[in-house]
Amino acid sequence: MEFALCPDCLVETPFITGPVCQVCGIPVLGTTESESSIVCDDCLSHPRPWGTARAVLRYDKTAREIVLALKHGDRLDLVRTVTPWMKKLAAPMLKKNSLIVPVPLHPLRQFQRRYNQSAELARALSLAIAWPYAAQALHRVRATSSLDHRSREERFDLLRNAITADPDMVGDRHILLVDDVMTSGATLAASAEAALKSGATGVDCLVLARVEKDDPGV
Template sequence: MQRLTRMLYPPQCILCRALVEEDFALCGGCRRDTWFISGLVCDACGVPLPGTAEADERVLCDDCLKIARPWVQGRAALIYRDTGRKLVLALKHGDRTDLVRPLSRWMSQVASPILLPDTVVVPIPLNRWRFFKRRYNQAALLARAVADQTGLTYLPDALIRPQRTRPLDGMSVEQRFETLSQKIRPHPRRSTQLKDRSVLLVDDVMTSGATLAAATEACLVAGATRVCVLTLARVAKDD
């Protein structure tokens, strides 16, 4: 029966639908255009860095040297370009929730070195209006899957975003941070779950880090002892 099922429904590339050898995989062409992050990375945002470092040495990219990050460590699975960008947009705006399973696996792999046993997984919240318009929060879908795969506790509504904010596209780094300052808050009834806990914040993309910074501050206000961040993709400067 399983062989018959695979004959009728052969595995397809998660992006272009070309035939592949296993489920939830990329074809050769799409994989060649996917910038997976590995090797030496910035300890604060996960962007890849050239060279090598000692095992216990903390290294930071230029952006994280200039901008103080309120979280402790950060990781990302992909660079936000080519296939990585297409996958993010397909999940975020194309209703491709079927992508959550393979994408969250990549995220769980890169996050494993920074996780503590008592970590709780918290998604970046959406404003209610945007949630109703999109019908789902892609960060919450990824966060739930990461929690399931790592065996950690998932807290879907520890944070809230009560006010609408302007789209961040086209804003400078300073404008992004100003726009999002104090716009993400602890849930008045559920944020007690963050007290004295290590938190892993999950989002789809990190650009400037303004959204993650606002969410981190909210976690710290709620009493979290340690906050790390995990994104599917990281916007990086061109070589």
């Protein structure tokens, strides 16, 4: 057994393997391009403010259960399970001046939830690889309504100017953003833009799970 997952659940866990978009990490099937040059249609149409993003799991089956349990079910024991998976993907993304930073929650949302699951993932990752971590580098300065059941355009509009960064923390640093799940990329984009605006030299993203197609219900 791997900590919080039984053997049967581990077998059903949808790890991302094979070619992925080098920008957003979404699996790309049927391509003849070399993996280092693959960019999906969505990223070609909508340029991202970060360099590259990677995800451990497809947001399906066991992965969906893990993310929802982390976010809403107080299952922080699952952090210990997924940290080694995230560590493998993080290693090639880190630079000498990298800082591991979680996507922030608004203080009211964090008070209601009692913790920020992205911060728990980022902190565990930093401990596992002995790398600098800054929980307060980014701030959600404007409360937004839930992104669930929102279109891509609505998500980006809601998050515009909702996140700021501390220049003293992110200035002249490469930022590795950590989040639990990526759907449209709106939250990661707002976070990356805030970091870059405050002097970060670059941003890459690492998420536990990736929705393969925009799902308004996520």
